[in-house]
Amino acid sequence: MDSQLSGGFLKHTLFPPKIFTPNSITLSNGVIVSHNAIGVVEITPPESDKAIVISSGIHGDETAPIELVDDLVSSILDEAFQPTSRLLLIIAHPDAIHAHTRFIEENLNRLFADTNPLRNKECELANNLQEQVQVFFKKGTEEPWHFDLHSAIRASEHYMFGVVPASTQATDIRPLVSFLKASHMDAVMLSRTPSSTFSWYSAEKFGALAATFEMGRVARLYENNMEEFKPLRDALVALLCGETLPAPPTEKGFSNYKVTRTITKTSDAFNLAFSDDAANFTYFAEGEQLAEENGTVYSAIAGGEAVVFPNSKVAIGQRAALLVQPFEPNLSEPLYVNVERDPGPVAFS
Structure with a gap:
């Protein structure tokens, strides 16, 4: 050795x-x-x-x-x-x-x-x-x-x-x-x-x-x-090792989410409208306030959104939160994660 x-x-x-x-x-x-x-x-x-x-x-x-x-x-x-x-x-x-x-x-x-x-x-x-x-x-x-x-x-x-x-x-x-x-x-x-x-x-x-x-x-x-x-x-x-993957568990489900928006902190005036220790994937109904910065208010869009990685203390210019919604991909077709497009069967490249 x-x-x-x-x-x-x-x-x-x-x-x-x-x-x-x-x-x-x-x-x-x-x-x-x-x-x-x-x-x-x-x-x-x-x-x-x-x-x-x-x-x-x-x-x-x-x-x-x-x-x-x-x-x-x-x-x-x-x-x-x-x-x-x-x-x-x-x-x-x-x-x-x-x-x-x-x-x-x-x-x-x-x-x-x-x-x-x-x-x-x-x-x-x-x-x-x-x-x-x-x-x-x-x-x-x-x-x-x-x-x-x-x-x-x-x-x-x-x-x-x-x-x-x-x-x-x-x-x-x-x-x-x-x-x-x-x-x-x-x-x-x-x-x-x-x-x-x-x-x-x-x-x-x-x-x-x-x-x-x-x-x-x-x-x-x-x-x-x-x-x-x-x-x-x-x-x-x-x-x-090139072996067959284990079977997925049958006792629990698997959730799919796509990012709807990224909230970026652009000044020290940025504030989340909820506790900084909120759990990832906390859900907010349509219209509920998410954040505010210099008079700009971020609210949940139609269908509501869940928040992931919220952090008001990040450096200016960095991501302060991701907002996501659940979706069901069609896995009978190729699944691409495209820049600035909904995940789907056509790759943007």
């Missing part, structure tokens, strides 16, 4: 040596494990049909995803399963993990639009991660996937859900929706406008089947009940 990883991927990421040297080992099953950078491990099997990025730690206090990625790396090193996909496994922001905070100076998950000026640690991390992902996807021609794993900072009407970014790529996301169902997610939310999140970067630049996963609530490292996420882990292992 690689001595750098003998104590665990997470331990090395949090307590790296002063001088890091990338290195690779070949396991007895022929899988190559490459420790490319602090917090970045690449897995190369003898043959592969997919190229999958699984990232965690973009926000340092969202620890269940970090523990899950650490467990996947350990299981591969122990040869508990043999992937048939090339993998890039990431624990992104050790400084924020140590501080148990979302970020140190700037929200890392808003920095994946392009190369950033080096004004802080988050900009440097985003640039390095974009380069790692670019090199990884360009190495081969396999089907690209990206799961960016997060945990919510608030309660939610749906404990686990996926957010699929909108892109200009003509990528049919039905396989991704099937995976969400197999991993016992409660809902999927389809975006409408481009963003600068990590999952959007892979979807837009490489046509990846990409989503941001919300896994429960934030907690201290090693204080998560990882049994809650066993169905997700089982589905990931099946996908990584």
Whole structure:
């Protein structure tokens, strides 16, 4: 076993040596494990049909995803399963993990639009991660996937859900929706406008089947009940190994949402009309006030809207809330998440 990883991927990421040297080992099953950078491990099997990025730690206090990625790396090193996909496994922001905070100076998950000026640690991390992902996807021609794993900072009407970014790529996301169902997610939310999140970067630049996963609530490292996420882990292992995905649960339903609007904070005068700790997917009937800023009032549209990720304390120019409505996609036809268009059978590219 690689001595750098003998104590665990997470331990090395949090307590790296002063001088890091990338290195690779070949396991007895022929899988190559490459420790490319602090917090970045690449897995190369003898043959592969997919190229999958699984990232965690973009926000340092969202620890269940970090523990899950650490467990996947350990299981591969122990040869508990043999992937048939090339993998890039990431624990992104050790400084924020140590501080148990979302970020140190700037929200890392808003920095994946392009190369950033080096004004802080988050900009440097985003640039390095974009380069790692670019090199990884360009190495081969396999089907690209990206799961960016997060945990919510608030309660939610749906404990686990996926957010699929909108892109200009003509990528049919039905396989991704099937995976969400197999991993016992409660809902999927389809975006409408481009963003600068990590999952959007892979979807837009490489046509990846990409989503941001919300896994429960934030907690201290090693204080998560990882049994809650066993169905997700089982589905990931099946996908990584080219096996049939587990059957979706029959005891609960699966909800589909599309984003109707994004509310952006443009001044310090912005205020939500409800408590900042309102649960994700809290519903507001038509006409109910949602927010106000310098005389502009935002109210729920016809049919009502549910609010997701409300946060009045974001920086000016950033998203203060997403508003969504339920819908039922026709899964007998391709499903595209189009920039500024309703999700539907015609890709805008």
